Amino acid sequence: MGDGSAPLPVPRVAVVVFLLKGRAVLLGRRRSSVGDSTFALPGGHLEFGESFEECAAREVEEETGLKIDEAQLLTVTNNVFLEEPKPSHYVTVFLRARLARPEQEPENREPEKCDGWGWHDWGNLPAPLFWPLEKMVRSGFDPFPPQASPEAEK
Numbered sequence: 001m002g003d004g005s006a007p008l009p010v011p012r013v014a015v016v017v018f019l020l021k022g023r024a025v026l027l028g029r030r031r032s033s034v035g036d037s038t039f040a041l042p043g044g045h046l047e048f049g050e051s052f053e054e055c056a057a058r059e060v061e062e063e064t065g066l067k068i069d070e071a072q073l074l075t076v077t078n079n080v081f082l083e084e085p086k087p088s089h090y091v092t093v094f095l096r097a098r099l100a101r102p103e104q105e106p107e108n109r110e111p112e113k114c115d116g117w118g119w120h121d122w123g124n125l126p127a128p129l130f131w132p133l134e135k136m137v138r139s140g141f142d143p144f145p146p147q148a149s150p151e152a153e154k
Helices: 052-064 131-138
Strands: 012-021 024-030 043-045 068-081 088-099 114-121
Touching (some): 052 068, 052 088
Antiparallel strands (some): 012 043, 068 088
């Protein structure tokens, strides 16, 4: 893909979390060269030797102060950002999780990277969404677990 003028960026692995509370998800407004001022899920780079679940727990706590439980793999996407000031390529691992303690409230622990965190109803998400998340929402993706039918609980 390169024309030889500059080395191509190396693909990175990002782990992001649909942190669920009722029918809401936690979103923060990015402060970044990629997707600046868009709303995104908490998450970050996978570190050497980390599991996806370990990365999710670490990143959510670093960014929001929240402890999570029940992290589950949902899907993986391939995202190439060519139009950004700094071209990049991410393999993004999406997980779903719940708060370890429901009374927890998010804190903005990295104000240089995020303008703040808030719970947003899945049916009324803010705009603009970070491109990978927007693409998933437009495709009809639903991060919520299927509701058990009353018959299944008997």
